[in-house]
Every structure is written in structure tokens, then in C-alpha cells.
Amino acid sequence: MRTTSLRCKMLAVAGLFLLLALPSKSQDNTSAEDVYAGADDGKASTDETGPVLSSITAWLGRPKLKLPEDYPDKTRVLRGDIDPYDVFWEVPEHWATRAGMYAEYNTLEAYGRMREAALRDGVELVIISAFRSFDHQRAIWEGKWREHRKDARWSEPRELAIDIMRYSAMPGTSRHHWGTDIDLNALNNAWFDTVEGKRVYDWMKAHAAEYGFCEVYSARDGRREAGYEPERWHWSYIPTASRYLAAYVEAREAAPQGFEGDVAVSKIHWLTDYVLGINPDCLWKASDVGDGRPLPAPLLLAAMDAASSDTARRSDDMRKAGACIPEGWTRDALIRWKESEFPIENEKEVAGYLTMLEGCLGDPDPVLRDGVAYGGISHILRSDGAGKAELRALKELLLERLADEAGDPLGFSRPFAALALSEVARTDRMSPWMSNGERRTLLSAGASYVSGVRDYRGFVDGEGWRHGVAHGADLLMQLSLNEKIGKGEAQVIARAVYDAIGTHEAPAFIFDEPRRLARPLLFLTQRELLNERQLTGWMEALADPAPLTSWDEVFTSGEGLARRHNLRAFGAALLLSANAAQSGALDALQPGTMHLLRTVP
Incomplete structure (x- = not known):
């Protein structure tokens, strides 16, 4: 003192x-x-x-520290086990309900500008809580813990702790430890529905982001479900808080301990559900301008073996949602990594990230499969985050997945392998790195897959996309745009497209498959790798009603009607695109396509 x-x-x-x-x-x-x-x-x-x-x-x-980086003991500063006088700045008394509050320097500077702007609009912001030490948080927690223990309902430590954590953080995990978070005006959500409170809340919602502040514990609107209850009074200065959050995720030794009730820590997802259970808009993104920091990728913190090629293991994993999640992490953690735009701080770890993401391409959970796994691979590759070695390793894993029919019992793995391979093919199109042999191997695998797809499911409620035909067509499209692909390879691609659209087994394609299959042909024709004679010959083969004696018979069966629908949709997609492009080379499509549309009623 x-x-x-x-x-x-x-x-x-x-x-x-x-x-x-x-x-x-x-x-x-x-x-x-x-x-x-x-x-x-x-x-x-x-x-x-x-x-x-x-x-x-x-x-x-006094130096203005860049926190938490400039503090010598990272664990202590993250847990709030410090004297605020040593690192933070005192909040002006007339800004707050009492003297003696502290906040991080940049947080306080930004708040001062925000406070002035609010006053000009007739809104008064008042800080009622700022930095909170570990000891202060422990006193709050232990007071509630002891009070709960008097109630027979809370006999189990886990349930007792979770009830406290509706509004109070475990000591060592509170964002108030960082000096970046402030509580404004009232600790009661209902107050913000009063006339005065609504003016404050509406102003903050409209303007806080201009000064770097964000409502971390926002309403449960489907985007934030885990963690603390909504707190309309709690605002965080994200440029600095994001650095604390990233450092906290990396600092495993910062796990909560040293207070009454810490026996519940191991029974609760305190990190992923609470520390990370914030409004996704409050996560710093790699594309944001400023001195913040995105969340580190989960792989940095999880010991994870490279993806196994063992078919039995993969087949078993593919039946269980979330089996691909690295040990010690959760679905929510991966989603938050995605919402932070898949930041990778150490380029040496790219191969590991890609391996982890590839392992989730067959997961039954559509959020993990499509949003995280494919989304992450696409983001890394499109941002030039992978070198030749990483691309080559990913390509081999994906080709193995594409060929592993036995290891795809639910039908997700191979379609998403094809889609991810389209991203690999795109990198080679933009800047060639494959050998001619590698490129032909990829083309052969893609063409074989498209020709042989027999799982025609597109989108299924509750399961998400499979979309094997369209995803395979996307791979062939990327290859068709590659300047290294010649006339011989063009015929292989075209043959696969005609096999896929001409099959008698497929249902009516209603998820854009005909247009996606048309695109490789359009690009190959535009590049003059396919000529009018070839195209017309293939179209005439499609127009043959065999094994039916005539097209009139298609109206007598669902299979016939589906075939008719698919062929006409394919022909229309080709014709409309060719006419819209006004390219002379695409005139080669006209005779055969017109014949197909005139012949198939």
C-alpha cells in the first residue's frame, strides 16, 4: 500500500x-x-x-507496455496475478463510479475518445469495473462457491461451477485480468431496456467498433451458444484483448488453479466454452488492420499424428462426427479458428495444418467437413500459404482419399476429396508446380471418379452436401483451364463429362450438376482443344435413346424422365453459356448441342 x-x-x-x-x-x-x-x-x-x-x-x-508481450512473466499477467500499478494506467475518477480503477493504456486511450464522442451525442458512459486482479476474482468466486454449497442442489462440483460461470469467471480466466475489458453503466441486462439504458446500449452497438470495442458476451443468436450468459454491459478493446486471448490459448500453464472449487476445472471445457465462448465478431481476423492478433491454429497446441492410410481406422472414424478433432480441442475451437480466417503464425506448421484439415474432409458433421476442413484448405491454398512440398503432400493424401471407396461408408469423404483436389489443381493452374506425370495422374483420377460416381446425393437436410458429381466436375474444370493440359487430356476430360451426364442410373439432377459438368467442356472448347466434329459426335451419342427404342418411352418411367431432364439441362447450359460468351471458338458446340436439344423432347 x-x-x-x-x-x-x-x-x-x-x-x-x-x-x-x-x-x-x-x-x-x-x-x-x-x-x-x-x-x-x-x-x-x-x-x-x-x-x-x-x-x-x-x-x-512510465513506459507504455505492449501487453501481454512486454511483461516478463506471461502466466502472471494472463492470470491477473499482478499489481496493476506496475503495468496499467489509472482510470480518471470522473469517468468511473469510484477512484482506483486501472486499465491497459491503449484501452484507456481508445475509451477516452469514445467517451467524448458519446457525450457529444448526449450519451454518458460510466465505467463501473475495469481491471480485476486474480485475488479480487477469487474473492468473488469463492463467495459464490460457499453460498452455493449451502444449497443441496449443488452437490456435484461440476454443476456448481457451471452455475456460477453463468456470470462469473473462474479466477485466472476472466478477461478483466487483462485490463482490456470494462463494464459500463449497470450490471443488469434489464437496465439496458430502460429509456436511459437503451440510449447507452444503442449508441455502443452503433459506434463502439469505431474505437475498437466489442460486446464479447452478446446474445445467444445461434452464432454464440457456449460460455457466459449475455452481458450487455461488458465491452472489450479488441486490438489488445486479441493478443491476450491468443497468448492465453497458447499458455497451457495458465489453466485455472489455486482457489476453492478448482477441483471442477478438469470437468469443464473452461477454455473452449468460456474463454473462447465469445461473440465471433470480437475475434481478430488475419485481414484486420492494426496491432491485434488472430487466434493461433489449434494444431499448434495439439499433439497429432499424421493422417493414417489405414482403411479400417479411417472407415471407423468416418462414422463418428468429430473424430477428426485434435486431442484436447473441441468443435467450437475449430469453428472459432475458421471465424478468425484460419491464421497460421508459423509457416513451418502449414503441412501439419493441412494434414489435420484433410483428415476432417469425411466427417459427418457438415460444419467441420465443409466449413472448417474444406474452407481451411481452400483458404490456405488461395492465400499462397503452402509451398510445393506441402501441396505435393496434400495432393497425395487427397488422391488416396478419392480412391478409397471402402473407407467412405457415409459418402462424404470422396466428394470432398474431389473438391479439395480442385483447389490443389487451381494452385498448379495459377503457378505450375506439378510435373507432367503428376498432372496426368491427377487428371486420370479425377476423370475416373467423375465417370464412376454412383452416389448422386446432393444436399440432405441435417447431413449437408455430398455433391460428388458437381465436386468432381469442379476438379475437371480447374484442369481444363490449365495451359499445360493438351488435346489428349482434353478428350479424357470430355469423355468423363459425357459418361456422367449420360448415365441411365442417375436421378434428376437438381443441385446444379448439369451446369457444373458443362463448364469443363466450355473451357476446353474455348481453348480449341476440342473441335466441332468431336463435340457433335459425343452429342449425337447422348441423343441416342438406347436402350429405349424411342424418346417417347421416357415419359413412362421416372428413370426415363430423369435422364431426359439431365440431358436437356446439360444442353441448355452449354448453349446459353456459348451464346453469352460470344466467342467464335464456342461456335463448335452449336451443331451438336442443337441436335441434342431437338432430339430429346
């Missing part, structure tokens, strides 16, 4: 400095130092429309 006399001496020094050096008034676009040094006539301002410096430490040459 520092003495009153020491404080008076320091105030006197600060006052003298203010008399000699301070500018007359802070402005909305001034520096952080100016914002916190607003004064009139050499005296500390009491004008409520302008921020003033309450913490005299600023004028004694």
Missing part, C-alpha cells in the same frame, strides 16, 4: 509538469498522450466533455 504523502508529492510533481507543458485541450484525433492530458489554464480539467489524466504515473516517464 503506497502512502498518502507519497501520492501528494507525486501529484505536486505532476501538477508542476502540467503547468509548464500541457496543451490547452484534447481533440478527438489527438495522440493518446494528448487525450489523457487535456487541461485548461494549466490546471487539471474538470470538464466532463474532455478526458483528463488521473494517473500521475504518466508524467514520471
Whole structure:
């Protein structure tokens, strides 16, 4: 505890400095130092429309730390086990409900500008809580723990802890430890429905992001389901808080401990459901401008073996949703990594990330399969995040998955292998890295898959996409655009397309399959790798009603009607695209396509 006399001496020094050096008034676009040094006539301002410096430490040459990076003991600063006077800045008393609150420097600077803007709009923001130490949080937690233990309903530590964690964090896990989070005006959601409260909340919703603040514990709207209950008073300064959050995820030694009730820690997903259970809009994205930090990829923290080629293991895994998730992580953690735009801080780990993502391509969970696994692979490859070695390793894993029919009992794995391979093929199209032999192997595998698809499911409610025909067509499309592909390869692609659209077994394609199959032909024809004679010959073969004696018979069966629908949709897609492109080379499609559409009723 520092003495009153020491404080008076320091105030006197600060006052003298203010008399000699301070500018007359802070402005909305001034520096952080100016914002916190607003004064009139050499005296500390009491004008409520302008921020003033309450913490005299600023004028004694205190360094402005970049936190948490500049603090020597990362675990202590993350857990709030520090003296705030050593690292944070004092909140001006007239900004708050009491003196003696502290916050991180940049948080306080941004809040000062935000507070001024709100006052100009007739809205008063008042801080009622800022930095909270480990000991302070422990006192809150243990008080609630002991009170709950008096109630017979809470005999199990896990259930007791989860009830407390509706609104109170375990000591060591609170965002208030970081000095980046503030509670404003009232600790009661209902207050923000009053006339005054609604004005405050509406203003913050409209303007807080302009100053870097975000409502971390937002309403449960489907995007945030885990974690604490909504807190309309709790706002976080994301540029700094995002660095704390990323550091916290990496610092396994920061796990909560040292308080009454910590026996429940191992029974609760305290990290993924609570520390990370925030509004996804409050996650820093790799594309954001500023000094924040995205969440590290889960693979950095999880010991994970490379994907096994053992068919029996993969087949068993594919039947269980979430089996691909790295040990120690959860579905929500992977989703949050996705929402942060798949950040990768160490390029040496790219191969590991891709291996993990590839392993989830057959997962029954559509969010993991499509959004995380395919989305992550696509993002890494399209942002040039993978080198030749990583691309080559991924290609081999995907080719193995594409060929493994026995290892795809639910029908998700092979279609998504084809879709991911289309992204691999795109990288080679944009900047060639495959040998001619590798490219032909990929083309042969893709053409064989498209010709042989017999699982025609597109989208199924509750299961998501399979879409094997369309995904295979996407792979062939990327190959058809590759300048290294010649006339021989073009015929292999075209043959596969005609096999897929001409099959008698397929149902009516209603998920855009005909248009997706048409695209490889359009690009190959535009590149003049297919000629009119070849195209017309294939179209005439499609127009043959065999094994039916005539097309009139298609109206007598569902199979016949499906075949008719698919052929006409395919022909229409070709003709419409060719006409719209106004390319002379595409005229080669006209005779055969017109014959198909005239022949098939």
C-alpha cells in the first residue's frame, strides 16, 4: 500500500509538469498522450466533455507496455496475478463510479475518445469495473462457491461451477485480468431496456467498433451458444484483448488453479466454452488492420499424428462426427479458428495444418467437413500459404482419399476429396508446380471418379452436401483451364463429362450438376482443344435413346424422365453459356448441342 504523502508529492510533481507543458485541450484525433492530458489554464480539467489524466504515473516517464508481450512473466499477467500499478494506467475518477480503477493504456486511450464522442451525442458512459486482479476474482468466486454449497442442489462440483460461470469467471480466466475489458453503466441486462439504458446500449452497438470495442458476451443468436450468459454491459478493446486471448490459448500453464472449487476445472471445457465462448465478431481476423492478433491454429497446441492410410481406422472414424478433432480441442475451437480466417503464425506448421484439415474432409458433421476442413484448405491454398512440398503432400493424401471407396461408408469423404483436389489443381493452374506425370495422374483420377460416381446425393437436410458429381466436375474444370493440359487430356476430360451426364442410373439432377459438368467442356472448347466434329459426335451419342427404342418411352418411367431432364439441362447450359460468351471458338458446340436439344423432347 503506497502512502498518502507519497501520492501528494507525486501529484505536486505532476501538477508542476502540467503547468509548464500541457496543451490547452484534447481533440478527438489527438495522440493518446494528448487525450489523457487535456487541461485548461494549466490546471487539471474538470470538464466532463474532455478526458483528463488521473494517473500521475504518466508524467514520471512510465513506459507504455505492449501487453501481454512486454511483461516478463506471461502466466502472471494472463492470470491477473499482478499489481496493476506496475503495468496499467489509472482510470480518471470522473469517468468511473469510484477512484482506483486501472486499465491497459491503449484501452484507456481508445475509451477516452469514445467517451467524448458519446457525450457529444448526449450519451454518458460510466465505467463501473475495469481491471480485476486474480485475488479480487477469487474473492468473488469463492463467495459464490460457499453460498452455493449451502444449497443441496449443488452437490456435484461440476454443476456448481457451471452455475456460477453463468456470470462469473473462474479466477485466472476472466478477461478483466487483462485490463482490456470494462463494464459500463449497470450490471443488469434489464437496465439496458430502460429509456436511459437503451440510449447507452444503442449508441455502443452503433459506434463502439469505431474505437475498437466489442460486446464479447452478446446474445445467444445461434452464432454464440457456449460460455457466459449475455452481458450487455461488458465491452472489450479488441486490438489488445486479441493478443491476450491468443497468448492465453497458447499458455497451457495458465489453466485455472489455486482457489476453492478448482477441483471442477478438469470437468469443464473452461477454455473452449468460456474463454473462447465469445461473440465471433470480437475475434481478430488475419485481414484486420492494426496491432491485434488472430487466434493461433489449434494444431499448434495439439499433439497429432499424421493422417493414417489405414482403411479400417479411417472407415471407423468416418462414422463418428468429430473424430477428426485434435486431442484436447473441441468443435467450437475449430469453428472459432475458421471465424478468425484460419491464421497460421508459423509457416513451418502449414503441412501439419493441412494434414489435420484433410483428415476432417469425411466427417459427418457438415460444419467441420465443409466449413472448417474444406474452407481451411481452400483458404490456405488461395492465400499462397503452402509451398510445393506441402501441396505435393496434400495432393497425395487427397488422391488416396478419392480412391478409397471402402473407407467412405457415409459418402462424404470422396466428394470432398474431389473438391479439395480442385483447389490443389487451381494452385498448379495459377503457378505450375506439378510435373507432367503428376498432372496426368491427377487428371486420370479425377476423370475416373467423375465417370464412376454412383452416389448422386446432393444436399440432405441435417447431413449437408455430398455433391460428388458437381465436386468432381469442379476438379475437371480447374484442369481444363490449365495451359499445360493438351488435346489428349482434353478428350479424357470430355469423355468423363459425357459418361456422367449420360448415365441411365442417375436421378434428376437438381443441385446444379448439369451446369457444373458443362463448364469443363466450355473451357476446353474455348481453348480449341476440342473441335466441332468431336463435340457433335459425343452429342449425337447422348441423343441416342438406347436402350429405349424411342424418346417417347421416357415419359413412362421416372428413370426415363430423369435422364431426359439431365440431358436437356446439360444442353441448355452449354448453349446459353456459348451464346453469352460470344466467342467464335464456342461456335463448335452449336451443331451438336442443337441436335441434342431437338432430339430429346
